[in-house]
Amino acid sequence: SPCEERSGAWLTDRDEFLRTDEPKYLQGLHVACFWQQDHKLLLEAHMNGVREEKPLQAEFESKALNEDWRSFRKALQSKMRFTKATNEWGNFHLKQPFGIFAESGHRLGSSAEVLAAGLVLIMEGGQWFWPPVRVGYLRRLQGTPYQLETQSVQPVVFRVRGFLREEECEVIIAMGKSNMSESPVVPMDIHKPDLDAKEYRTSTQARISSSESPLLQELDLRISNLTRVPVSHNEEVQVLRYRLGEFYAAHNDNFDPEFYQTSVDYIDKGHRNRLLTVFWYLTNVEKGGETNFPRANALPQPQDVHSCKDGLKVRPEVGTVVFWYSLRPNGNNDPNGLHSGCPVEDGQKWSANYWVWNKPRSFEISMPDAEVDDEYSGEMSVATEEVQAANNITVVFDNRHSYPMYLFWKPPDRDQEAFMGVVKPKESISMLTFPGHVWHLRAGADQSSQLIGAQEINDRPSQQVFLLSPEEAYEPSAGEL
Numbered sequence: 001s002p003c004e005e006r007s008g009a010w011l012t013d014r015d016e017f018l019r020t021d022e023p024k025y026l027q028g029l030h031v032a033c034f035w036q037q038d039h040k041l042l043l044e045a046h047m048n049g050v051r052e053e054k055p056l057q058a059e060f061e062s063k064a065l066n067e068d069w070r071s072f073r074k075a076l077q078s079k080m081r082f083t084k085a086t087n088e089w090g091n092f093h094l095k096q097p098f099g100i101f102a103e104s105g106h107r108l109g110s111s112a113e114v115l116a117a118g119l120v121l122i123m124e125g126g127q128w129f130w131p132p133v134r135v136g137y138l139r140r141l142q143g144t145p146y147q148l149e150t151q152s153v154q155p156v157v158f159r160v161r162g163f164l165r166e167e168e169c170e171v172i173i174a175m176g177k178s179n180m181s182e183s184p185v186v187p188m189d190i191h192k193p194d195l196d197a198k199e200y201r202t203s204t205q206a207r208i209s210s211s212e213s214p215l216l217q218e219l220d221l222r223i224s225n226l227t228r229v230p231v232s233h234n235e236e237v238q239v240l241r242y243r244l245g246e247f248y249a250a251h252n253d254n255f256d257p258e259f260y261q262t263s264v265d266y267i268d269k270g271h272r273n274r275l276l277t278v279f280w281y282l283t284n285v286e287k288g289g290e291t292n293f294p295r296a297n298a299l300p301q302p303q304d305v306h307s308c309k310d311g312l313k314v315r316p317e318v319g320t321v322v323f324w325y326s327l328r329p330n331g332n333n334d335p336n337g338l339h340s341g342c343p344v345e346d347g348q349k350w351s352a353n354y355w356v357w358n359k360p361r362s363f364e365i366s367m368p369d370a371e372v373d374d375e376y377s378g379e380m381s382v383a384t385e386e387v388q389a390a391n392n393i394t395v396v397f398d399n400r401h402s403y404p405m406y407l408f409w410k411p412p413d414r415d416q417e418a419f420m421g422v423v424k425p426k427e428s429i430s431m432l433t434f435p436g437h438v439w440h441l442r443a444g445a446d447q448s449s450q451l452i453g454a455q456e457i458n459d460r461p462s463q464q465v466f467l468l469s470p471e472e473a474y475e476p477s478a479g480e481l
């Protein structure tokens with residue numbers, strides 16, 4: 001096929017799948033090439049993400065290209081012979097429609113777009129899923145300075161170093177610090193009502209919301225660019241602190257409907273679920289505190305969920321994120337996604353969970369292609385929004401005064417300001433923000449001191465410096481503001 005060379009970046013050799021107790025492929029991820037020849041539309045597909053010696057071949061009448069999206073999808077599905085039934089959870093009216101994507105992760109919505117793309121990836125679970133290719137595979141993320149490093153194929157785990165800047169990590173820790181509480185564990189059906197969470201998880205945690213912070217809003221976009229899943233699928237960030245000896249025993253982040261039939265009622269019988277976790281390391285850890293994947297390298301389900309002895313360990317490193325899929329590309333549970341936070345043996349570990357769901361968090365948002373997917377009738381939802389380009393602005397506040405200045409973001413929709421940081425005397429601080437955002441500056445003994453200025457952020461340039469100098473704009477003068 002004309003896609004021969006390009007497909008190499010998306011396919012995994014069968015022997016990269018080390019487990020012998022499950023199929024050696026990526027369920028529901030298909031790499032397909034389309035091209036036109038002699039009034040026909042030709043298709044060659046490597047099914048389930050593996051390189052096949054004899055890929056599936058099919059041809060459509062050329063008029064397939066002029067058909068509407070629904071008919072095109074139906075024809076495609078029948079040629080490729082997949083149905084929703086590859087998912088084990090039944091209740092297919094709740095399963096989201098399959099998605100067709102260009103190599104960029106951009107969702108396609110017409111046969112013309114498919115033909116123009118040539119090579120497409122089809123995800124039966126409806127959301128983009130990065131193929132792991134093989135351990136050690138490096139994938140540059142177009143349009144970003146980041147690189148995905150495959151850590152494991154089963155489970156699918158990637159690491160991205162330098163994803164967060166150290167200053168950003170500090171801001172996130174500071175936001176978390178101010179409202180920490182014991183980390184909860186979502187009870188399973190089998191757990192007794194008085195489940196002692198401490199047996200499984202001893203860290204403390206805080207939920208922080210993007211609505212409170214321009215930095216978190218920027219990170220929403222940065223992560224959505226990383227995962228290629230819309231921002232509307234995110235859960236609020238959960239900041240975690242592990243002190244000496246603290247840990248989180250092995251668990252899966254998604255909700256297997258088998259274990260959460262009664263205790264959790266918002267998961268659409270399993271079809272609404274956590275798809276992936278982007279886990280942030282906000283500090284280095286002297287010793288211990290790794291994230292461990294006990295089933296990686298074909299290891300069996302561990303007997304002891306508290307043991308960190310075996311498995312693939314990822315070392316915390318400030319600014320690095322590790323991300324893994326808890327579901328397979330077809331929407332099923334991937335039990336290999338089992339992981340733990342190993343006990344901290346020296347120092348302290350700050351980190352954060354960023355959970356991304358396979359459906360939008362709001363039940364109001366409908367899912368893409370829902371209106372054209374009637375395989376099992378009565379589809380409900382899907383997000384049509386595109387990943388927005390991150391148009392964030394870096395602002396530098398340069399404090400020439402001999403006293404500290406306190407920085408606040410003033411959200412447009414509420415009175416309360418969000419505290420963002422202190423600019424020490426004669427120092428400057430750099431912040432991420434967006435055009436139109438309003439910043440308040442206060443000076444004096446503490447955060448509640450006098451408002452001495454407000455600054456709205458301009459559309460450009462992308463880096464803006466504000467001098468807070470005694471001679472100029474922000475001179476505090478009694479009673480003025």
Ligand SMILES: O=C(O)CCC(=O)C(=O)O
Pocket residue numbers: 240248253279289290291292339340341342351353
């Ligand atoms: O701390 C870690 O490395 C993992 C934590 C975790 O898996 C969780 O909080 O869900």
Ligand SMILES: [Fe+2]
Pocket residue numbers: 251252253339
């Ligand atoms: Fe987890």
